[in-house]
Amino acid sequence: MDLTIDVNIPQIESSSYPIFINDETIAKLKETLDEKTQGKKRLVIFSQKVYKLYGKILNFDKKEIFILKDGENQKTLKNFQKIIEKAISLQLSRKDVIIAIGGGVVGDMSGFVASSYMRGIEYIQVPTTLLACVDSSVGGKTAIDMPNGKNYVGAFYQPSAVYINTNFLKTLDEKQYKSGFGEVIKYAFIEKSCNCSENYNLLEYLQTNKENYEKREDEFLCKIIEICLNLKASVVSQDEKEAGLRKILNLGHTFGHAIEEITKYKRYTHGYGVVQGLMYIFNYALNNGFCDKKYYDKAFTLMNIYGYHPDKFCFINKKKVMQLMKTDKKSDSTTLTLIVPSQEKVVVEHKIDKTQELTFSVNYQN
Numbered sequence: 217m218d219l220t221i222d223v224n225i226p227q228i229e230s231s232s233y234p235i236f237i238n239d240e241t242i243a244k245l246k247e248t249l250d251e252k253t254q255g256k257k258r259l260v261i262f263s264q265k266v267y268k269l270y271g272k273i274l275n276f277d278k279k280e281i282f283i284l285k286d287g288e289n290q291k292t293l294k295n296f297q298k299i300i301e302k303a304i305s306l307q308l309s310r311k312d313v314i315i316a317i318g319g320g321v322v323g324d325m326s327g328f329v330a331s332s333y334m335r336g337i338e339y340i341q342v343p344t345t346l347l348a349c350v351d352s353s354v355g356g357k358t359a360i361d362m363p364n365g366k367n368y369v370g371a372f373y374q375p376s377a378v379y380i381n382t383n384f385l386k387t388l389d390e391k392q393y394k395s396g397f398g399e400v401i402k403y404a405f406i407e408k409s410c411n412c413s414e415n416y417n418l419l420e421y422l423q424t425n426k427e428n429y430e431k432r433e434d435e436f437l438c439k440i441i442e443i444c445l446n447l448k449a450s451v452v453s454q455d456e457k458e459a460g461l462r463k464i465l466n467l468g469h470t471f472g473h474a475i476e477e478i479t480k481y482k483r484y485t486h487g488y489g490v491v492q493g494l495m496y497i498f499n500y501a502l503n504n505g506f507c508d509k510k511y512y513d514k515a516f517t518l519m520n521i522y523g524y525h526p527d528k529f530c531f532i533n534k535k536k537v538m539q540l541m542k543t544d545k546k547s548d549s550t551t552l553t554l555i556v557p558s559q560e561k562v563v564v565e566h567k568i569d570k571t572q573e574l575t576f577s578v579n580y581q582n
């Protein structure tokens with residue numbers, strides 16, 4: 217399996233880049249990275265766990281490595297500064313390169329460092345979680361968190377290339393694997409709205425491939441990554457900076473972010489927050505006449521097949537969740553923007569007045 221997807225952003229010619237997807241050995245990946253960065257100084261940013269697992273085989277020079285501890289709470293201004301200082305100590309110039317090897321945390325942080333170091337330096341993404349492979353490594357959203365909110369400071373800054381190797385996904389623990397799959401399911405519900413020239417029928421493909429998901433079968437992994445990234449590339453090429461269409465990628469995220477925040481990024485991973493956000497928004501869609509019961513049932517059945525069930529929210533302050541939703545970055549002072557499922561695989565943008573009462577409902581309605 218060896219695929220290439222080109223992300224073309226017409227507004228900025230230099231922001232077009234390839235995504236390589238394959239299952240070759242990790243050692244071969246290192247050779248490719250060495251070739252690609254030949255003659256340049258490098259700063260290689262690893263997530264701690266990935267370094268433990270793959271540091272030896274990737275065998276970068278210790279001097280060029282920065283190891284970022286694991287966890288959402290590492291996407292901080294303090295770590296941003298530490299990495300910038302490392303880049304300065306390596307005397308990186310604008311002609312040099314940063315390589316991010318890890319999940320979305322490392323990717324977001326490295327991308328933001330790259331966007332601001334000397335007003336912009338090349339960076340390469342090597343995503344090692346399913347979530348980073350299907351979503352965060354592509355599209356150029358980079359960010360760090362602030363005490364008042366997640367991804368509060370950041371930039372749109374595209375990588376020069378993305379190298380995806382499905383072998384990394386074999387060592388992901390079950391929780392992280394399932395978290396990434398939450399974003400895959402999201403793509404199944406927005407497929408038609410992505411205006412992609414290809415018809416993938418991701419929803420139907422997922423309905424019949426649970427076994428391959430469980431086995432982490434390479435062909436299955438390459439296929440879902442290929443589909444999600446083609447859909448994302450299609451959206452991002454039409455709207456790089458989220459002025460319009462790109463908002464659809466936020467399906468499930470307004471509720472998901474609130475759930476992540478209220479549980480302090482410990483109980484729920486990002487993808488699991490998103491799946492709960494999908495359950496919430498499908499309930500909203502059904503109750504407010506956006507989608508019919510048949511599609512609602514189909515959506516809940518798919519989430520059930522992959523083992524996502526509405527969790528017990530009894531210990532969660534539901535009122536706080538609803539309040540947090542209203543502080544979402546995509547809203548303004550008076551209105552909240554929700555992305556809502558309507559017809560099969562289609563979503564619509566829906567603005568509601570912030571004074572409007574929102575009800576909390578994630579459970580399946582018979």
Ligand SMILES: NC(=O)c1ccc[n+]([C@@H]2O[C@H](COP(=O)([O-])OP(=O)(O)OC[C@H]3O[C@@H](n4cnc5c(N)ncnc54)[C@H](O)[C@@H]3O)[C@@H](O)[C@H]2O)c1
Binds near residue numbers: 345352
């Ligand atoms: N930029 C975007 O467009 C975008 C989109 C979605 C999410 N995000 C961001 O992505 C972050 C979440 O990313 P994530 O879910 O990848 O989590 P993560 O980066 O925290 O990684 C999860 C855990 O998996 C470990 N890990 C990574 N690769 C591994 C491997 N191959 N084997 C074993 N363990 C491995 C990591 O070390 C970490 O402990 C959030 O900060 C979110 O805001 C960004």
